[in-house]
Amino acid sequence: MSTVRFEGIARHFGPVRALLPTDLDIPQGEFLTLLGPSGSGKTTLLNICAGYLEPSAGRLIVDGRDVTAAPPRLRNMGMVFQNYALFPHMTVAENVAYGLKVRNVPRAELSRRVDEALRLVRLEGYGGRAIRQLSGGQQQRVALARAMVIEPAILLMDEPLGALDRQLRKEVQLEIRRLHLARPRTSIYVTHDQEEALVMSDRIAVMRGGRIVQIGSGADLYERPVDTxxxxxxxxxxxxxxxxxxxxxxxxxxxxxxxxxxxxxxxxxxxxxxxxxxxxxxxxxxxxxxxxxxxxxxxxxxxxxxxxxxxxxxxxxxxxxxxxxxxxxxxxxxxxxxxxxxxxxxxxxxxx
Amino acid sequence: MSGAGGTSKGAAAALMAPALLVVAIVFLAPLVRLFAMSFEAKAGPMATYLEVLGDPIYRHVFVNTFVVSATVTVVAIAIAYPTAFALTRIGPAWRTLLFACVLFPLWISVLVRTFSWMLLLERNGPINRALVGSGLIDQPLSLLFNRTGVLIGMVQVLLPYAVLPIYAAVLRIDPALIRASEGLGASRLRTFLSVLLPLSMRGVATAATFVFLLALGFFITPALLGGPASMTLSMLIDSLVNERLDWPLAAAASMVLMVAALIVVGLAGRFVSVRAIAEAHR
Missing domain, CATH: 2.40.50 (OB fold (Dihydrolipoamide Acetyltransferase, E2P))
Structure with a gap:
């Protein structure tokens, strides 16, 4: 669990300004949603946080430490992707264990933590399955388990429900909320779906044209919007x-x-x-x-x-x-x- | 029209008819004839096969053919993998240039390329002159009319067939998997070994099958760059037909080569589907 601070973080792609200089403070354990239409800069902000994208300007501070130049592997962040990005040649358990193996976690502890993570996302007994045998909703739950098992400082989610149909969306949405309430963890969630944002977030940052237009609780935004x-x-x-x-x-x-x-x-x-x-x-x-x-x-x-x-x-x-x-x-x-x-x-x- | 299915099947058959006809006349019919011929030796129906498989000289040719093909395959894959990988990692301008370098040799006749290698590899050719001149070696290397020459020439000729399937396989790997791996704490090497390499193995298997099969039956390059000691099966068949005029024996040797190729295809089929080979060449 960590605090995150964006200080004047900006990013342009050639002449296109994807993200205008942005300041944002996320306190420990907060579930923050970046909400906006496509092209609003929300995924850019998330990728800068994960280290997949370098900012053109600004600093990223996690727990008081400047990580702007740190590569993704040293940031200890758990990322959940829209298309799951599970390793297709590994079983469910091998996928979840990947981050622990990389960290040289001893075998007994590794298998205990993998089992626990699978139990948390209610996929007990699925460890030996191949990824392609799972439904979309189950795959995204494996991805969640894989991201959470490494005890990340921050959990990052990039439209994780985007590829699911409506019924599964509801199911996984409640799953993510349940996991967060059981164990609050600093989380940044990207979506263009207002309902997802309202259901899950402590705070929502509405983005448009590369900047945060308004940030606040769901009630703040609904009852006191700053503009049309x-x-x-x-x-x-x-x-x-x-x-x-x-x-x-x-x-x-x-x-x-x-x-x-x-x-x-x-x-x-x-x-x-x-x-x-x-x-x-x-x-x-x-x-x-x-x-x-x-x-x-x-x-x-x-x-x-x-x-x-x-x-x-x-x-x-x-x-x-x-x-x-x-x-x-x-x-x-x-x-x-x-x-x-x-x-x-x-x-x-x-x-x- | 009675039914769309029937019509489209009929149309498909009509569209394929010219190709099927050509294959039947110029490939299947001679193959059947060759098969029959292999049993027509004066010494008895199975005599040819006993001679081809039993004679130590012919056995030596078989072994040499397989060793050459396997070596060419290994070397070609070893060169092709990093090349294919680089192709997926560089900018569009460099990629176009590198692709041209990979594909350009395919547009030049194998004969021309092989003669070029003869000029390059000869005792007083530019390669030996450069090596001696730079002081790396005292005596010119014998690079021509032996296995070394055959390997160099065949690897160069067959390299594109190794690069393309591997490139297609690496290209199909979702870039998000690399991000996921790095995000989970893996180094670049770890990501390569645990994610990219296993996921590109199908491409490698396809490439290896391709190169090995083509190498098994290769004729021009080993015939021109190789010597008597490095005779391959295709050279043997050629000499049986053109020098000994022993058609039944040549037919039997051809059948053995074909069976060997079919076995390779069958074994490869366990790892690579025919569809994967087709996909790799889209």
Missing amino acids: FVARFLGESNLIEGRVEAIADGRARLAVPGLSAPIEGRAAAGLAVGAVASALIRPEAIRAAAGGIEAGVIERVYLGEIVALRLRLDGGHEVWSRRFAGEVPAGDRIAIGWDAGAVSILPPAEAV
């Missing part, structure tokens, strides 16, 4: 564009063309009076309210316990509302409202 990009990337969102009318005491008022009353909400940083901004209203905050804004129901989507409604406000804006099935009124027209406390006024995402 983060709002769109985490959860469902209704974003209504307008101009900032007034900012005071951490609240802002947004004038929206076509709406008779301005929308009020929490003011994010970076707003200016008169500038373009968007009001974020999460679908679950929109409810029927007598005397509210008149809206026509365009579409009803039944999702089991939830019903999603696509509404066209009389001003012409379209929004989604998600309510429990019992709360949804019948009819083609309803009056809607929302709590001002559930609204955020956000600046537009920076151009990339």
Whole structure:
């Protein structure tokens, strides 16, 4: 278990700036997720941490030691790859034992630790199997065991669920979470899947265009996104564009063309009076309210316990509302409202 | 159309017909004729085989052929492996250049290459002059008309057949495996020995099979660069046909060579599938 500190770490490939100078501190035992679309720099950051990629600038400090120039084999990090990267010519047990053999761990201890690692990922008795005999989910669990058995300072995971189908994804996702809770270990997890990020992470760093846009707990990011990009990337969102009318005491008022009353909400940083901004209203905050804004129901989507409604406000804006099935009124027209406390006024995402 | 399967099978047969016809007329028919001929000696049907397999001189030729082929295979693989490995590790410009160096000899006739070696290897040729001139040796080495000359020439001619399958095998190894190995703490040497080498062994087996089979039946190079003491089976067959005019004996020797080749293919088949050989040459 270790602390990790990125100090001004940057990387460019020729003229392409894959990662802008980035500072990031990860405390001991934290599960941090780098979340972002492809090309956002998240895998670059991970590969720099593992030592597979040299940074163009900056320093990487692990437990107070500068490891920027250390080769991967001296960093003691456990890496889990998207395509598993298991050695196809070795059995399950040989794969898991590889890192221990390299470290010259005595035979008895080695076999005890391999057995324990396989038990942890619930693959007891699979040690003698060939890799190709395993399902994708089992293979990724072997990869997890192989990475964890060396007691790595940091566990690195590069979209480990990316190659699995939906059902297995859920299964391995919960497996990783269970393993982390049983034995917290400093972990960096890369994904573009917001659900994975929310389920597993202590903190999430949302990345875009080679930099970290926002970092915080899942609740921070969902309830207090810094801009429209983060709002769109985490959860469902209704974003209504307008101009900032007034900012005071951490609240802002947004004038929206076509709406008779301005929308009020929490003011994010970076707003200016008169500038373009968007009001974020999460679908679950929109409810029927007598005397509210008149809206026509365009579409009803039944999702089991939830019903999603696509509404066209009389001003012409379209929004989604998600309510429990019992709360949804019948009819083609309803009056809607929302709590001002559930609204955020956000600046537009920076151009990339 | 009655069925897509039937139609495509019919079409496939039609497409392959010219090739099958050629193979049947110019290969299978003579082979059958040769097989029959090998039993047509005046001394009795099995006399040829008894002579080919029993005569110590012919046995010497068999042994020499196998020793030469095996040595060529080992040397060619030893040179080809690092070359193929380097090909997967260098930049595109260097790779193109190195590939050209590997493949260029294939575009030149074996005869031309073999005559070139005769010029290079002769007693007063550039290689001996350079060696004597540099003071490394006092007397010129005899590099021609003996086994040394045959080995040098055959290795050079057959090297591309060793490089290509190994290159294809190394190229197929997922680079993430190397990262995984290094990330788990392995040195470069350890990664090579534990991961890259075992995973490229199929390519090595394919290459070895190829080179060995081609070497077994090689004629021009051993005939021109070798001497009487380093006679190979193909040279023997040639002299049986052209000098002794003993067709049945030549046919029997050919059959023995073919059976030996088939045994090698059969043994190799345990390690290398025919498909792997085809893949290596895509």
